[in-house]
Amino acid sequence: MSQKVYGLMAEFDSPGAVLRAAEQVRDAGYRRWDVFTPFPIHGLDAVMRYQNSLVGWVSLAMGAGAFMSVVGLIWYANAFDYPLIVGGKPMFSVPMTFVPAYIMMIMGAAVGALLGMLGINQLPRLHHPLLAKKSFEAASRDKFIVVIGANDPQFNAVETLKLLGDIGGQHIEIVEDQE
Amino acid sequence: MADLANIEELKQLAPPAELRRAPVVEANPGLGGLTDKLSAFAEARMPLWWKIAFAIAAFAATVIFPICLFYQVFTGVGVWGNNHPNMWGWDIVNFIWWVGVAHAGTLISSMLFLTRQHWRTTIGRMAEAMTVFSVAMAGLYPAIHVGRAWFDWFMFPIPNSNGNWPQFKSPLMWDVFAVNTYLVVSSLFWFMGMIPDFAVLRDRSTTRVRRFIFSFLAMGWTGSAWQWHNYEKAYVVLCGLCTLLVFTVSSIVGLDFCTAQLAGWHATIFPLYFVIGAVFCGFGMMLVLLTSLRKLCHLENIITRSHIDKVAKLALVSGLIINYIYLMEIFIAWYSGDPYERWVFGHRFFGQTYWYFGWILIGINVCVTQLLWFKKVRSHLGLLLVIGILINLGMWTERFVIVVGSTYQDFLPANWGKYHPTIWDVGLYVGTLGAFFMLYLLFVKFLPVIAISEVKGATPQGDPHHRLGGATKGGHS
Helix, strand or coil, X not given: CCEEEEEEEEEECCHHHHHHHHHHHHHCCCCCEEEECCCCXXXXXXXXXXXXXXXXXXXXXXXXXXXXXXXXXXXXXXXXXXXXXXXXXXXXXXXXXXXXXXXXXXXHHHHHHHHHHHHHCCCCCCCCHXXXXXXXXXXXXXXXXXXXXCCCCCCCHHHHHHHHHHCCCEEEEEEEEEC | CCCHHHHHHHHHHCCCXXXXXXXXXXXXXXXXXHHHHHHXXXXXXXXXXXXXXXXXXXXXXXXXXXXXXXXXXXXXXXXXXXXXXXXXXXXXXXXXXXXXXXXXXXXHHHHHHHCCCCCHHHXXXXXXXXXXXXXXXXXXXXXXXXXXXXXXXXXXXXXXXXXXXXXCCCHHXXXXXXXXXXXXXXXXXXXXXXXXXXXXXXXXXXXXXXXXXXXXXXXXXXXXXXXXXXHHHHHHHHHHHHHHHHHHHHHHHHHHHHCCCCCCCCCCCHHHHHHHHHHHHHHHHHHHHHHHHHHHCCCCCCCCHHHHHHHHHHHHHHHHHHHHHHHHHHHHHHHCCCHHHXXXXXXXXXXXXXXXXXXXXHHXXXXXXXXXXXXXXXXXXXXXXXXXXXXXXXXXXXXXXXXXXXXXXXXCHHHCCCCCCCHHHHHHHHHHHHHHHHHHHHHHHHCCCCCHHHHHHCCHHHCCCEHHHCCCCCCEC
């Protein structure tokens, strides 16, 4: 099986250093690059120019969907399919649906948040070229890694290598991926 | 590097030592050392105390528990002490107690996250695990208390051959939704929080088996900025939802009682009463788990005395609210002028059969709680362990007083009766306790018991705007 270059990775020692490095990579005009850190770094979202995450909307949609479905279900079950008189109360009234609908809204929204997060992050995934690399294991420990992808239009092995060195990256390595 | 004069200036502006926040982690060994320290217990051999504790818990969970469970399910609810007029006995007492234990876990992990309390990072995971396992124990009780457990699926809105549906106007039905939602949501929250830590254990694994298991659980997590970006959003959303659950689940359990026209139950304060009681009980359990695991797992520098002090303070606050509610309940019973209400509350303390439970309740939940005012008590771990156990006992007693105290002597003397638990009641409770501790011990041994990535992010080395985190100019010390 042949190998192709996936990108170049460089290691940084502190969150402050990687934050500055990320600013410089961005200002150099790269688009296909990412920063791998052991924990979320305050300020990195702004450097990467990420918009508000869509996870919240997925969660809202599933929560609202669950709420309305339960209201509909209660109407169907207790007022339409099998009308049931309880204590002389109306077959269906909006306030009485609130508690189950609200509880199921929480369930729907929570499932939406988890599935939304996994979906947008493209997880679970079975293979990732970085995970095959021994030196990448430090990214879950105490190192902060910047990877510039070979699919970036501006990627140039020599120029990109130089940039990563200039901004203070250590142990710069080529990451390979199977064709 | 910032110039020295500037740093001196900043030092003078800094608050005095007694006003400074305690560090999240003591004797901070840096990011790498912290990772080693936090994953050490999950990677080391099983210590002797763990094997002994596990053997005891596993005996209760795998021998006593199934025997009591199967005997009850095969024979009927009659094997318990429940009988007319006490249709609710230990099963419901223990159900509320277990739901209560769960609540402090959610409160710690979600509400303290939303209020940005960094110290919660060290104890949040333990609290979440406590929630998940105790809700599972709680959910079991109503499921078998219905008598014919094999018809439990009637409780769910599933089209069935009888053509009937659940009755959605009943708080007992809402309970089904609430407890199941609580179990699912707290498990999701717990699992999602662990994904980055599974990745840590995956990257540290030395054997193929460990590597396979943690790779599977981490699902390909790389920790990229994009992943963290979405992860943090999902985490905030889940925290908000869990906070709603803290106030909802026990409220609904409280509604089971207060919608009944029974003296001692029919009070509007009940939903709040149950929520706060639950949180108080859970903080008691938290004190038991934290003070013991901190020592046994060698986490003294992670779960610091300052953190335990804060948990004890929260226990005190919830305890004081509970005391207020006791006072209010008694006051309203008197103020209502209802002779039955007055009679029930009088009998809680001066009645024929269960008067001593009323005094245990006052003795622990009101008197012992006041000890937590003292800093000397809050810094004495052994004492906190004892207080934690007592709070759990006190809150269990409170549920007994509510459940049995109102049912054994109701409006009509011809209906009066007594309640005595049988060996099967006791056995099932011991079994659930065993199952809870067995699951908890497995969690402590094999999963990341402290949120590794969260703790690292809460240290100065993890702060990009801190000198130790690599900030150059304008960073704070």
